[in-house]
Amino acid sequence: MRGPVVVGVDGSPSSLVAVETAARTAERQGVELQLVHAVDWPAGPPKDGAGAWGLRPERDHTGSNGALAEAERRARRAAPRVYVRCEVLMGEPAQVLESESRDAGLTVVGHQPMGTGGHPHRSVAGQLLARGPRPVLVVCGRKEPAGPVVLVGGESTAARQAAEFAFAEAETRWVPLLLLDTRRIWQRRSHSLPTSLLIRLRERHPEVAVRRQVVRGRVRRSLIRLSADAQLVVAGSRGRGGASGPLDAAVLRDMACPVAVVRSGRR
Structure with missing residues (x-):
C-alpha cells in the first residue's frame, strides 16, 4: 500500500468504528493515518472562487473539535504505534474525502444502515464508491469480523x-x-x-x-x-x-x- 490511510470522521458511531478499522490497517501496513473532518461551507456560495472542498484548511485543531478528539483517542487505543495526523477541511464531506484520497493508499468510511425510503447512493460511502480515485473500504456489518x-x-x-x-x-x-x-x-x-x-x-x-x-x-x-x-x-x-x-x-x-x-x- 502506498500513501496514508485516510478516514472520514463525523462523530457518528459508524465513523468511529471506521476510525478503529483504519488505524489497525495503517498500523499493519506501516503507513500514516490521516483523520479528516469536513465542515460544510456556511450559507451562500464559497468566496474567492474556492472549490466545493475548500481552499482554507484548518489543521491540527483537535482540541476545538470534539469529533476529531474522540476519533484520535479511538485510533491510538486501537493501534498505539500508528502515526496520526488530523485535519479539519471546509467543504462537502464526499468531495473533501475524494480530494484527500488522491494521494492515499486507502480511503475508509463508515456506513450508516438506511431504511427502505433511504437513498444509499447519496451517502458519503456511495459517492466515494461511484467516483473515488483510490481504493475505498466501507466499514459495515459486524465489528472486528473474522474469516478469510x-x-x-x-x-x-x-x-x-x-x-x-x-x-x-x-x-x-x-x-x-x-x-x-x-x-x-x-x-x-x-x-x-x-x-x-x-x-x-x-x-x-x-x-x-x-x-x-x-x-x-x-x-x-x-x-x-x-x-x-x-x-x-x-x-x-x-x-x-x-x-x-x-x-x-x-x-x-x-x-x-x-x-x-x-x-x-x-x-
Missing part, C-alpha cells in the same frame, strides 16, 4: 488491481483468500483471474492460502451470504463515474463484513 478475505475474480484491469489489493490484505491479516470465479447460469466459461497473474501473486505472497469457488447466477446474493463468514470482501470497479461492480452502495446495507472497492486506473 473474499475476492471477486475477473479479467478486467479493475479485477486485476483488486486481486493485488486482496492478496496484500490477506497476507498482512494472516488469513486465507477465497477467490470467486463468477459465471452466469447460461455461460460455460467463468470470469476468473488470468492464470499468469494468479501465479505471480502466489509467488509474491507465498504465505497466502488460496481457495477457489465458482459462483453461478446472482453474484451480489452470493457475496452477501459469504460475507457472514468473511472479514473482508474485495471487488473491482469499472471506472470513475461508472458502476461499482457487485459492491455498489445499494448492497452495503446487507453485507455482514467490511467491503473494499478497487477502481481501475488507480495507480
Whole structure:
C-alpha cells in the first residue's frame, strides 16, 4: 500500500468504528493515518472562487473539535504505534474525502444502515464508491469480523488491481483468500483471474492460502451470504463515474463484513 490511510470522521458511531478499522490497517501496513473532518461551507456560495472542498484548511485543531478528539483517542487505543495526523477541511464531506484520497493508499468510511425510503447512493460511502480515485473500504456489518478475505475474480484491469489489493490484505491479516470465479447460469466459461497473474501473486505472497469457488447466477446474493463468514470482501470497479461492480452502495446495507472497492486506473 502506498500513501496514508485516510478516514472520514463525523462523530457518528459508524465513523468511529471506521476510525478503529483504519488505524489497525495503517498500523499493519506501516503507513500514516490521516483523520479528516469536513465542515460544510456556511450559507451562500464559497468566496474567492474556492472549490466545493475548500481552499482554507484548518489543521491540527483537535482540541476545538470534539469529533476529531474522540476519533484520535479511538485510533491510538486501537493501534498505539500508528502515526496520526488530523485535519479539519471546509467543504462537502464526499468531495473533501475524494480530494484527500488522491494521494492515499486507502480511503475508509463508515456506513450508516438506511431504511427502505433511504437513498444509499447519496451517502458519503456511495459517492466515494461511484467516483473515488483510490481504493475505498466501507466499514459495515459486524465489528472486528473474522474469516478469510473474499475476492471477486475477473479479467478486467479493475479485477486485476483488486486481486493485488486482496492478496496484500490477506497476507498482512494472516488469513486465507477465497477467490470467486463468477459465471452466469447460461455461460460455460467463468470470469476468473488470468492464470499468469494468479501465479505471480502466489509467488509474491507465498504465505497466502488460496481457495477457489465458482459462483453461478446472482453474484451480489452470493457475496452477501459469504460475507457472514468473511472479514473482508474485495471487488473491482469499472471506472470513475461508472458502476461499482457487485459492491455498489445499494448492497452495503446487507453485507455482514467490511467491503473494499478497487477502481481501475488507480495507480
